[in-house]
Amino acid sequence: MNKPRTFSTGGIHLDENKLSGLQLVTFVDLPREVTMLMNQHAGNPARPVVEKGDHVKRGDVIANADGLVSAYIHSPISGEVTSVGMVKDAYGKPCEGITIKSDPIDYNIDIEEVHEREAVRTNDDIASLTPDEIVSIVKEAGIVGLGGATFPTHVKLSPPPGFKPEILIINGAECEPYLTNDHALMLAHPDEIIEGTRLLRRATHVPRAVIAIESNKPDAIRLLWGKTAGLDDITVMPLKTKYPQGCEKQLIEAVTGRQVPSGSLPVATGAIVQNVATAYAVHRAVRYDEPLMKRIITVTGDSVRFPGNYHCSIGRSLRSIIEQAGGLPDDTAKVILGGPMMGRTVENLDAPSTKGVSCILILDDKQARRREAEPCIRCGACVNACPMGLEPFLISTLARKGRMEDAAHEKIMNCIECGSCNYACPAARPLLDYIRLGKIGIKAVSKDKKKKLIKWKGH
Amino acid sequence: MSVIVTSVIIVGAIGIMAAIVLYVVSTKFHVDENPAIEAIESLLPGANCGGCGCNGCHDFAVKCATASSLDGLNCPGAGEEAMRQIASITGLDAGDSTQxxxxxxxxxxxxxxxxxxxxxxxxxxxxxxxxxxxxxxxxxxxxxxxxxxxxxxxxxxxxxxxxxxxxxxxxxxxxxxxxxxxxxxxxxxxxxxxxxxxxxxxxxxxxxxxxxxxxxxxxxxxxxxxxxxxxxxxxxxxxxxxxxxxxxxxxxxxxxxxxxxxxxxxxxxxxxxxxxxx
Missing domain, CATH: 3.30.70.20 (Alpha-Beta Plaits)
Incomplete structure (x- = not known):
């Protein structure tokens, strides 16, 4: 057998810490109350179409997509809309949200529906769908990239003119430590993922799809290998375990050997990447006509009593999800949404979960604390680690000094914020913090310039 | 002894030649700068804070010296007294400024x-x-x-x-x-x-x-x-x-x-x- 592939530049090897390693999915009952945030996807926030006092059914659209890059939001429970207005998200920032409270009768009906939803489309129906129809079903179902970036899937499925996709890559790499939600999903629903993959492949007019899985998940590779054995359009590709292989650009290089050119879309290489969870959601949307209302969330951490993968409704409060895993441990110092490398610290546990939450990671004081930063010794560890081939020590210093033009010249915007440089730095310097700041600054400047240009053109 | 004499002569000669070159260049490329600019700049704090909206103190001095009215030109760092002096240098009325x-x-x-x-x-x-x-x-x-x-x-x-x-x-x-x-x-x-x-x-x-x-x-x-x-x-x-x-x-x-x-x-x-x- 060939050596498993991987990407060429940089990357780091991390302790896997896949604690919730039972790889089982625990089903969590419907919540009595949900709050759906309007900005839970990348792009424009959705516009609410319900008002306080309205009665909604499970699966009803409660907010419309605003513009092209945006997504519909559906109610995961039936009940009454109790408020439409500003709520605080997990990071303490105010944003618009819709709160829905279920009543007992609806709740029981919903539970039946969750467990036994009838298929709406038969195999023949699905086979006769045109690519455009699949894209519109995906759009209507409010599906976004479930790997964490939450980019609306229907936008990715219709690349801008001039780009011709050649291959679809289904991302089952799951390179972040602690996360097991994709792994569990692949073990629990391999057939559904394969069907979703085929639908995505047809929607994008590509002849071939690859399900890429890192070699630390041999059981998932074996299972999907067996399931795809007779298929000529879908193959499974094992990859070497290396962080950040789950990032779109690295994954494309690992699978196709092509690098995404600086500043252009990943589809320029002819590859479209979708997460396995997205493929599963597409299957649910097409076969069952079920919009995106629930997802698998890994709840994990060294002192969590029952670490595991919990299939729960979007919009459920983070605290109630943690309670499913045995509650917040006493020695909790930090709760992180996402993995330990790219995740962000939660400030408000009463905030609702969103479409992009893949993991709730609970760290104790020792793990949570940062080491004191020391002066840079120019060792180059960050340069070796950077998967984008950048010089993190340089761009972070330029950003700290406010030299944004120089930082832009050094390709700060190519940074994927994977955190490899921070991890590799022996002096524990906050490299990524300043790089992120620089990126925000440059985005603000270019927005400003655009505004000025529009003003100037208007005169 | 002769080493010292020759080196003094050589260095001296180089010095005289350089002085001649510098003199010629400075007269040939002399730029007449408004003396008001220098006078104004000496009144400014030199912090280049950008509070006036110009690109630094020199830029502000140039603008003051060339402006037809001092309205809208105000150095918050220098204070009202300095602005009055600038007004007297340029012969214009000081613009209104609220501290x-x-x-x-x-x-x-x-x-x-x-x-x-x-x-x-x-x-x-x-x-x-x-x-x-x-x-x-x-x-x-x-x-x-x-x-x-x-x-x-x-x-x-x-x-x-x-x-x-x-x-x-x-x-x-x-x-x-x-x-x-x-x-x-x-x-x-x-x-x-x-x-x-x-x-x-x-x-x-x-x-x-x-x-x-x-x-x-x-x-x-x-x-x-x-x-x-x-x-x-x-x-x-x-x-x-x-x-x-x-x-x-x-x-x-x-x-x-x-x-x-x-x-x-x-x-x-x-x-x-x-x-x-x-």
């Missing part, structure tokens, strides 16, 4: 502010602001890392270690506005210095609804509107659950300060009132 001073619109000091999480990352307001609420219950308040202090070229700002809030030195602050730009939460406002430094402002920027704002911080403006009703001059408006005192119409009567239920309105430099028994 402004920075005020901090947050009063959530360390002992009363509520926190949800601990931040132990890099001490920079800009980074903290990019993370959302950055640990504080109030997503509008001061972040306390002193980005404004490091932006101040005049040494007028300092972090008070007890309250965790920046403090403005009335005398040193020139109202250049560098701190206004530096604050990622837009907490600093330039307000007229007022007679003998007396001024009144709302020391809060919380735009949440009253109940929520109260939960987040005990001294937050809850947008109750009591101050705007009591103000006899109509200087106070409440927008987005936050009161704002218009410095142009405020007559410093201090009625609002006493009426505020959360003591969110601050006044400074007023003579201490004599206590009266009621």
């Amino acid at each position: 402004c001073v920075a005020v901090v619109k947050c009063n959530g000091s360390c002992d009363i502010r509520k926190t949800n999480a601990q931040y132990d990352g890099e001490q920079s307001c800009a980074i903290k602001a990019s993370l959302g609420a950055a640990g504080d219950a109030c997503p509008f308040g001061c972040l306390g890392c002193g980005d404004c202090v490091s932006s101040c070229k005049w040494g007028a700002l300092s972090m008070n270690p007890v309250t965790g809030l920046p403090e403005v030195d009335n005398v040193r602050c020139t109202g250049c506005g560098a701190c206004v730009k530096a604050c990622p939460r837009h907490l600093i406002e330039l307000r007229p210095k007022g007679p003998r430094g007396m001024r009144v402002w709302v020391a809060c920027s919380n735009k949440d609804r009253g109940a929520e704002a109260r939960k987040e911080c005990p001294v937050a403006c809850i947008g109750c509107g009591k101050c705007s009703r009591i103000c006899p001059h109509g200087a106070i408006s409440v927008e987005h659950n936050l009161a704002y005192i218009d410095p142009a119409s405020c007559r410093l009567c201090l009625k609002c300060v006493d009426s505020c239920p959360t003591s969110a309105i601050h006044s400074v430099n007023f003579p201490i009132k004599k206590k009266t028994d009621e």
